[in-house]
Amino acid sequence: MGKNILIISSDNTGHGHKSITESLFEKIKDDSDVNIHVVDGFSLGGQILLNIGKSYGPITRSAENLWKMVWNLSAIKPSVVNTMIESLIKNNFLKLLDEIKPDIILSVHPNFNGSILNILEKQQIKIPFIILIADLVNIYPLWADKRADYIISPTVEAREKCLEYGIPAENIKVLGFPVRSRFFQKNTKKKVTYKKGTPLKCLIMSGGEGVGNMETIAENLLNNFDCTVKIVAGRNAKLKAKLEHSLKSQYGNKVEIYGFTKNIQDLMLSSDIAFTRGSPNVMFEAIAANVPIIITGALPGQEEGNPAFAEKSNLGVVCKDISDIKNTITKLLENDCEKLNNIINSQREFINSHAAEDILQFILDVEDGYYVPAADLSYN
Known part of the structure; x- marks a missing residue:
């Protein structure tokens, strides 16, 4: 039976999240039993959340000060962002879990870490949850949720910020920034x-x-x-x-x-x-x-x-x-x-030319139990 990896990404907030996902796809061998399922997190929240995701382009092109305000407000009150997104994506996310039955969840977008962890916690669903940070130095508090089993950091600088946010050192892995071959x-x-x-x-x-x-x-x-x-x-x-x-x-x-x-x-x-x-x-x-x-x-x-x-x-x-x-x-x-x-x-x-491969291997090792976090990893 194949291993199912669910990746929470984004199609409209720049192209970086998609590129990271593609770099991981490349490392799946043709005869591998690994299946990667990618979903745009914004699409799980219906038209309201989808429109928010699509606003990224126009705002960053022509209203940088507005983007800075949005970024700062999100950083000050991450719990508010998590609660709002949780309410919008809950039903569709639970349907997705039932359909895919993932063995592990990887998030490459900060807006969906806390919200998904809220849902898993309240529904008592125990699936390994890993965050892959897509920023280098200044990272949102939304990237650093203590409930994640592991956080994969692209740089030492991002790791230091995670430590400042209270993430245990043993839960942070610096594996480089994944780039398509x-x-x-x-x-x-x-x-x-x-x-x-x-x-x-x-x-x-x-x-x-x-x-x-x-x-x-x-x-x-x-x-x-x-x-x-x-x-x-x-x-x-x-x-x-x-x-x-x-x-x-x-x-x-x-x-x-x-x-x-x-x-x-x-x-x-x-x-x-x-x-x-x-x-x-x-x-x-x-x-x-x-x-x-x-x-x-x-x-x-x-x-x-x-x-x-x-x-x-x-x-x-x-x-x-x-x-x-x-x-x-x-x-x-x-x-x-x-x-x-x-x-x-x-x-x-x-440059670490093997970053994507290292990240994928780490994810699979977590799923296989080579890296066992404190929480029970079984799927309910």
């Missing part, structure tokens, strides 16, 4: 050179929602360096149209504009530098592709600590003021791209 750079001897007649290949992106002043970044690059620029506007169709109108007419084939693409790895792997905001998923995909990153911003709340995290480990540099891009790039290109190539080497040493 197609992002990993196959050429381990990659090196950037910048010489006359060989344009610098630049990629500008900002996560699935297309946040940030991409036009100004592109203009700074094209006006000051011999380069080509590829821009990924994500789901932001208005931004894509605006960029095509303003940049293509001026710079022609030196610029390529993309909407949301499933082949982002090809763009990363063929680039010398990637400009991005501090999105955990985008950052780690770029690191896996061995592309130096220049971080030009971060969403308030969960992304605020990510730029400093990248600089601390020499995974990229931070450029808070877009007008300073020329100076930032110039320094990276000095002495035959010395700093740029040092970043490439640091990324290669930093």
